[in-house]
Amino acid sequence: AGCSGGQDEPRADAHGSAATGSSQMDEAGGAVREASDAATLVVYFSATGNTAGIAQAVAGQLGADTFAIEASVPYTDEDLNYNDDSSRTSQERADARPELVQVTPDGWDGYDTVLVGYPIWWGEAAWPLRTFAEGNSFDGKTVVPFCTSTSSGIGRSGELLAGLAGDGEWQEGERFSAGAFEEAASWAAGLGL
Ligand SMILES: Cc1cc2nc3c(=O)[nH]c(=O)nc-3n(C[C@H](O)[C@H](O)[C@H](O)COP(=O)(O)O)c2cc1C
Numbered sequence: 001a002g003c004s005g006g007q008d009e010p011r012a013d014a015h016g017s018a019a020t021g022s023s024q025m026d027e028a029g030g031a032v033r034e035a036s037d038a039a040t041l042v043v044y045f046s047a048t049g050n051t052a053g054i055a056q057a058v059a060g061q062l063g064a065d066t067f068a069i070e071a072s073v074p075y076t077d078e079d080l081n082y083n084d085d086s087s088r089t090s091q092e093r094a095d096a097r098p099e100l101v102q103v104t105p106d107g108w109d110g111y112d113t114v115l116v117g118y119p120i121w122w123g124e125a126a127w128p129l130r131t132f133a134e135g136n137s138f139d140g141k142t143v144v145p146f147c148t149s150t151s152s153g154i155g156r157s158g159e160l161l162a163g164l165a166g167d168g169e170w171q172e173g174e175r176f177s178a179g180a181f182e183e184a185a186s187w188a189a190g191l192g193l
Pocket of ligand 1: 045122123151
C-alpha cells in the first residue's frame, strides 16, 4: 500500500503534524516515496495476454505498480507451438535464459513486496522468468508467485524460481485460469499486503 497506486483512503500518519502521507515530487518531477512506505510491484511475463490480464487485476486490487518482462525477441505463435519439438519454446525448454529487453524494473530497490506472474510452460515458469530470477537481487523482498495455465497447477514452478534467484522470501503461489479476474483480485486482497 502507499502512494504508488489507486488507494486514497486516509491513513494514520506516524511522522507528525504536517505530512499528509501523499507523495512528494523530486526535482525531475518523479514521485518520491516516504521511507516508511511499503511499495508493491507486480511483475509479469505474458506471451498471449492471459497472465497480463490477471496481473492487471492483481495490481488494480493492490494499488501496485506493474512491470512487464519482455523477451528481446518476442515469442511468435510458431515459437509457442508446444506440439512441435523443433519450436523455439521446445528447443529452449531445458535451460535457455532468453535475453530480456530490461532485466531490472525501474525503482527495483524501492519495492519490498514483488508479485511475479507467468504462464506455465510444461509445468514450469515460462523461460524468461529464469533470466529475470537470476538477473535480480531479491534480498529483503517478499516474493509471491502466481501463474496462468490451461489446467496445470503452479506445482514447483515458484520453488524453482526461488532457487534460481537465490535470495528473497518466496511465498507459496497461486494458479489462475485465463480471465479469472475476480478470483485473482480476491486472492490478492487476502494476501495481507
Ligand atoms: C510452450 C507452452 C507450454 C505450455 N505448457 C502448459 C502446461 O504444461 N500446462 C498447462 O496447463 N498449460 C500449458 N500451456 C498453456 C499456458 O500456460 C496458458 O495458455 C497460459 O495462460 C498462457 O499465458 P499467457 O497468455 O500470459 O502467455 C502452455 C503454453 C505454451 C505456449
